Amino acid sequence: MAETLELTILMPCLNEAETLAACVEKAQGFLARSGIAGEVLISDNGSTDGSQAIAEALGARVVTAAQRGYGAALGTGIAEARGRFVIMGDADDSYDFANLDAFVRELRDGADLVMGNRFAGGVAPGAMPWHHRYIGNPVLSFLGRLFFGTPIRDFHCGLRGFSRAAISGLNLRTTGMEFASEMVVKATLGQLDVREVPTTLKPDGRSRRPHLRSFRDGWRHLRFLLLFSPRWLFLYPGLALLGIGLVVGSQLLLGPVQVGGISFGVHTLLVASLCVIMGTQSIAFAIIGRRFASRYGFIPPSSSYDRLLESLTLERILLFAVLLMLGGLIAMGWGFAEWARRDFGPLTSTATLRAVILAMTALVTGFQLMMSAFMSSMINIPIYERRLADQPAPDDHFHRRRNRD
Structure with a gap:
């Protein structure tokens, strides 16, 4: 059965009894009209309104996603899909499952991910809140293009098609609404063939509030984009x-x-010192974050970044940090001597204050670099090799052999 299906039309579902039947019938109508060997798959996320029975009565296949969340439901559905291609969409009757020809055409042409573009296809009046249409979606889509270089202009369209094998290989992890962003980001970073086709959006047919929460889920999308881009964060x-x-x-x-008429002195130097300290720590976080993300599969490895890390060895960073701290100690010693020369009275000399600020900047920056170098090296410790602590001691070999004898 699995070898004969070309397409799975996947719908995540949580209490969609009002609209599920219409969505399933449209999807089945598309399969019948196009002659595509496919299935309609409902990934149920704990519905209590009889959605499962409605889907089964119409001939759709239903699987249960035990973990709650939009991404969890889709992840379960993708894993259970029998089609070579998958087209996913919400079961609220806002997307047109009867017209998926453009998605199938691009998938057959070799695309790995085909995104719908609601702004190119048409958003019906009342289908999208104004702050989603003019603020949320444009801003998040712009940041996605800026951070990751993706060509997608509607980053959060829920109607999208993809090669099941290609997307399954991305190791998608998120369980909430940010799953939609993760799919596009990882597909782009993995250099998959990502395309976009126009699609339409109409007001959903539900009488209750949607599952999407504007500010909560918008923040989760933004947080995801930032965490997956240590460069911009x-x-x-x-x-x-x-x-x-x-x-x-x-x-x-x-x-x-x-x-002009403004004088910048020692107080401005103190602000500059704080900029150096915060900037150094932020750059160190970028290196540590990128190493962690690459090592544990969140972001694909980068050859240029790997070459940079090879040059930034623990020993080289420690040497630079020690030299920086020694310079700071020398400047601090000179400042202390100047203070002693004034019988440890008030430090009114701006020259002494500059030396102290320079010393503290060098000391703090050097210490930050030292700690960051050790943290980065800890992340680089091999995790799949058997630890020496797990090796049986020589006496253990002896006792086991003696017991067998």
């Missing part, structure tokens, strides 16, 4: 802070700077 802000701190600090170390 940590690296770029860190480089900006570090650059500002170094440029401003290097100017102010020599003395106050006058810009």
Whole structure:
């Protein structure tokens, strides 16, 4: 049976008794009209309104997703699908399951993931809240294109088709609404063939509130995009802070700077010092985050990043950190000597304050680098090799052999 099916039309379901029958009938009508060997699969997520019986009575296959969540239901459905291709969509009658020809055409042409674009196909009045249409979806889709270079312009369209083998190989992990973002991001990072076709959206047929919660689920999508892009979350802000701190600090170390009628002195130098410290820590987090994400399969490995990590060995970073801290100690010693020369009175000399600020910046930055280097190296420890602690001791071999004898 599994070898003969070309298409599975998958619908996640949680109490969709009002609209499920219409969706199943449209999907079955499409299969009959197109002559495609396929099935309609309902991945039920704990419905209590009889949705399962409705689907089965219409001839759809029903599987149970034990773990709650949109992503969990889809993950179960994808694992249970019998079709070579899968087209997924919500069971609220907002998507047109009777017209899936464009999705099938692109899949047969070799696409791994085909996204629907509601803005290109048409959004009916009342089908999408204004803050989703003009703020949420455009902003999140823009960030997705910016962070990951995906061509998709409707990042969160729920109607999409894909090669089951290709998507199953992405090791999708999220269980909530952010599953939709994870699929697009990992498909793009995995260099799959991702395409987009116009589709329509109409108001759903339910009388109750939708499962989607605008701010909660919008934040989950944004959080996912940031966590999967250490460059934009940590690296770029860190480089900006570090650059500002170094440029401003290097100017102010020599003395106050006058810009127009404003004088920048030792207090501005302190702010520059904080920028250097925060920037260094942010860059370190970017390296650690990228190493962790690559190692545990969240983000595909990068050859350029791997070469960078090979050059940033623990020993080299520790050497640089130690030299930085030694420089800080020298500057701190000079500042302490100046303070002692004033009989440990108030530090009114801006030259002494500059030395102290420079010393503290070097010491803190060096310590941060040292700790970050150790943390990064801990992540790099092999995890599949058998530990020495698990090896039987020599005496254990002796006792087991003696017992057998």
